[in-house]
Amino acid sequence: MLWLGFSLGVAAWCLLSLGLEKHHRQLFARAFDPRRGRWLRAAGWLLLVLDFALFVEGWGWSQGPVFWCAALMLSALAWTLLMTLAPRASTRVAIASVVSALVLMPVWMG
Secondary structure (H helix, E strand, O other), X not given: OHHHHHHHHHHHHXXXXXXXXXXXXXXXXXXXXXXXXXXXXXXXHHHHHHHXXXXXXXXXXXXHHHHHHHHHHHHHHHHXXXXXXXXXXXXXXXXXXXXXXXXXXXXXXX
């Protein structure tokens, strides 16, 4: 469950950062479109809400938010270090984290 939360957190931070003009230009050669940025940020926030719901579903209201905050901090740290040290590889890592989350979600849910 923690890996699922961590990987969704990395994907959410990826979408949130790519919704900003600076990071979008850093990773892609094309111009920044503000509408695309809004969609990327909205998708990032949606992933964070889904991540929170999964933690509350898994551990209840007493422990779920605590574990969610821990996974959120670790994923934010990992994404920040990745964007700083290897910005070109960061999108591949984010895609791999989404794929691992999609693989793990059915295993965890059922």
